Amino acid sequence: MFLEKIKSPGLAHLSYVIGAGGQAAVIDPRRDIEVYEEIAAANNARISCIFETHRNEDLVSGAGLLAERTGATVYHGPNAAGEVRYAETARDGQEVQLGDLRLKVLETPGHTDDSISIAVYDNASGKEAVAVFTGDALFIGDVGRTDFYPERAEEVAGLLYDSLQRILALGDQAIMLPAHGAGSVCGSGMADREFSTLGHERLNNPRLQITGRDEFIKVKVAEHHYQPPYFRLMEALNLSGTDPMDPNPAALGVEDIKSLGEQVLRVDVRSAEAYASAHLPDSLCVPEEMIPAFAGWLIKPEQRLVLIAENAEHAWQAARHLGRIGFDRVEGYLAGIMDWVTAGEPFASVDFVDTATVEQRLNKPSVDWQLLDVRGLEEVETQRMPEAIHVYVGELPDKLKELDSNKAWTVMCGSGQRAAIAASVLERGGYNNVDVYLGSMTAWQQQKHAA
Template sequence: MIIEQFFTGGIAHSSYLLGANRTCAVIDPRRDIDTYIEQAQEMGVKITHILETHLHADFISGHLDLARRTGAQIYAPKAGNCDFEHIPLSEGDSFRLEGIHIDVLETPGHTPEHISYLVTDTSRGDETVTVFCGDTLFVGDVGRPDLFPGMAKELAAQLYESLHEKLLNLPDFCEVYPAHGAGSLCGRAMAAKRTSTIGYEKKYNYALNIKNLEDFTNALTKNMPAAPDHFSRCSVINAKGPAIVEELPELKALNNNDFIGLIEKGDSIVLDVRCFESFGGQHIPNAYSLDLKSNFATFAGWLLPPDKNILLVTDSQGQALDASLWLRRVGLDRITGYLEDGMFGWVTAGLGTDHIAQISIVELHEKLTKGDETLVVDVRAASEYEDFHIQNSINIPVHELRERYVELDPEAEIVLICGSGHRSSMGCSILQQKGFRKLYNAAGGMTGYAAAKYGPECPMCRLPWTASSDG
């Protein structure tokens, strides 16, 4: 038996290949599936099983694409009521992959239909040696039960039972392979380590050491990070069956006239994925700024309207292809094309642009020290703001600017700040669409603010192995 892990940064997703001598299974595959096919070919095994632990909320699964390419059967929770062809699984079901015996355990809590796969390598023993537990148990954390409106307490109780009555009864040496790691919003505080054991988690996982159900429920349902918009959409898409990637329209290179014509139709948005400094210098009016080097997929799924076509502004065709890959991972398939000659071709054609002034941390500090009438809006998450922030700044997380912009004076001079400049650039683009004009983006963000000794060191920044909201 051999296990290969595939970690997808940005969404912090882990998928797996479980291999026997001639055949293998892929667990919780991502949508771009070539990596699994190449790995199986390198190992000399055939992909015969595709195992889903649950209907993933934060990304679109590749189960249909992989089944189409390989002919493998899809196994999924019976309680998921999936519309695609699959083998439905409930507790007590089992199957084999040559000498590998796999038992199914129902472990609801993160989602109602969640299952885990218990693996026994019969060539070496008769005890469960590995569990693929999806989003029920993480390294250092457990799955959040608050993603379904009105069901948080019920799901928290189910999660408590799934953990204490089921998973924690597995042998201490049993290896834990979760579907996410540090940086994912499917939990509160996952560790950076990507695998663990039942025994280690029993001892050091904070959530498993909350023995009282009421305390456990309170800890897992209060003050949780906000859930991005696409979390509710992805679960539905995964149950119905995502569009096959190979059948999606090919990405088009669009000249200026075609690009303008599509904008004027009114059913498209412009998404600029260049670095935020370039966006600040020149961008197409009303474009969204989502730096591809930021936590791109999460904020694309969170901020972009899913009912609009997407027109990309990039530095190159390769960047356009990368952006398309990430957009499709979070269910944004309506990607029409990209501006063929980029912003250089746009401005040399004499077409109009907009700008966002980039202000350095030193300049910002000077403004605040002199007492200039400048409003600082911190667009980080509330928990980040509480850790440390600029005195007299106000906190409006970037996704909330879509509605809460009405709390701000469109005539005021406003500086947006985040951890680095990525989210604040996103926020500037949203406010600009709402008619705000006196905007500054604080390049370097609170990371630069702390580095310049204007405030305490950012708690996230002193941990280089963590994945912050900025990417």
């Protein structure tokens, strides 16, 4: 028997290859599928089946592509939002045998109507489940979000409660294997580790400590989650299937960038600090490691893109992040901006300000200056700057008309990284007097504690 976990950074997506007896199953594959074939080959196994534990909202599934390459059967849960063209419907109690391993489907709706979990049994060592793939129903330290059906909020929260009882009934001994880890948009309270058992979660997971179905429903309905616009694209692609991704954009020169014109969006994927120091005018700052979280808010899938990256490898990794969420129109990349600068082309910069400067501005308020907090709602409710206007960074493009472009703006977040993204959105929107509070709430709290 073998089991290997594959993590997709940024998305915090976890997929798996499990196998025995020369056969393997893949659970929740991502779009760049080569890794699954490599793992199966290294274990002298053939991929014979693929399971999707639910409709993925936050990434493009690679199940259809992997099935085309391997001939494997794809299984997807019942009650999907439409016909999953590349999959068969998995039913409750359905089993697949892989050598001495037995994989059993449990219908566990709530996060989505089509959610399933997959219990793993080792026929050679006992009758109890040894593990369970929980998809987005149960996480380490949290449970799945239930906000995708707002008109059925209480119903789906109740369905999730019932599903969690089914999963826990497999026994405390079972290792749990979720589809996401900490940092995923699919839950806000996940522990910063990727191993647990049902027994540990039963005792320690805060959502599993809620007493009773009614109270669980009340808590879940009161939760707040953000839904990036690109989730709708994922829903469509994960019904119809998609093409293979090409994560290796070509290098471009200064004249190439200029010839592409203003119809192509320049996306600076370097660090926030590098962007602030010098960047191409009208470029959008989305540091490479933050692409999975924010590109789907700020970029439209049909937009043609040019990446401003540190080097080829950096650009290719950024393109891979984009491809995993269905953004394929990358025309190429510019390696750094020195060629641009030495060619005499214009560039822009953004000032960083420190805690002392922000405090001074707060102590001498001006009608011509405003502090803008772009953190998430839960963060703001936990630690608030009363003087700040709050607009979540992902929603900022749609809220620009509500802000005064004639004012000077200082943007803050938790550390300054998201604030740099927001500053680029403001600049692209015609806000000419913007700076970033580097350190942001983390630095503010440190200063207050030190005082």
